[in-house]
Amino acid sequence: MQRAWAIAKRAVRMELAVYASIGRFIARRPSIERGGAGFGYHRPVLTVLIIFIVLSAVEIPIFDLIVHRWPAVRIPLLVLGIWGLTWMFGLLCAYLMRPHTVGPEGIRVRSGLETDVLLRWDDIASVARRPRVDEPKSPKIVETGDGADASRMLLLRINNETVIEIELERPTPVLLPGGGANGGRQAVDAVRIWVDDPKSFMDEVRKYL
Known part of the structure; x- marks a missing residue:
């Protein structure tokens, strides 16, 4: 019962995030702190998201035309189709309006609708460009070494790639969506992310480090 309740709460949060992202897109107000600079991470997935949105939009009138004689089928399919299209558009807006x-x-590192992790300057040891490509379906949390040399790294990949590595001064707790080994509160020693423009990202980091 507790797990079902947790799943339901997460679903509600994601639903609200969809509409919040659409609202920010309409208002042209990306989620960037005062005095900060935003850096996108959407380029590798932008084309795919747009294709899914277009296909979802095309499917709605096609299915409506097929089942228009049966209101009991037509109305639920219409509602489901509009909801799916809204959700996909909201996901696109989240990528655009919730940058690193x-x-x-x-x-502040982000990913899609949910992940939002603030790494404070006091916790950051170094930031460097280190391109890396991982195997598909690799875990989000990667553990290396043993004993005193053990470390845990959070990888927020786009198309299995990261390009920036943020090393932390000490194991730092971060809160990730979901549960299990890759969710909830996790202590990590480093974070790797994808940034569309790593040069500009590093130029901005140098203003603070």
Whole structure:
């Protein structure tokens, strides 16, 4: 019962995030702290998201035309189709309106609708460009070494790639969506992310480090 309740709460949060992202897109107000700079991570997935949105939009009138004689089938399919289209558009808006940010507080790393982790400057040891490509379906949390040399790294990949590595001064707790080994509160020693423009990202980081 507790797990079902947790899943339901997460679903509600995601639904609200969809509409919040659409609202920000309409208002042209990306989620960037005052004095900070935003850096996108959407380029590798932008084309795919647009294709899914277009296909979802095309499917709605086609299915409506097929089942228009049966209102009991037509109405639920119409509602489901509109909801799916809204959700896909909201996901696109989340990628556009919730960028990584570099600002006075630190580096805020994000991913889609849910992940939002603030790494404060006091916790950051170094930031460097280190391109890396992982195997598909690799875990989000990667553990390396043993004993005193053990470390845990959070990887927020786009198309299995990361390009920036943020090393932390000490194991730092971060809150991730979901549960299990890759969700909830996790202590990590480093974070790797994808940034569309790593040069500009590093130029902004150098203002603070």
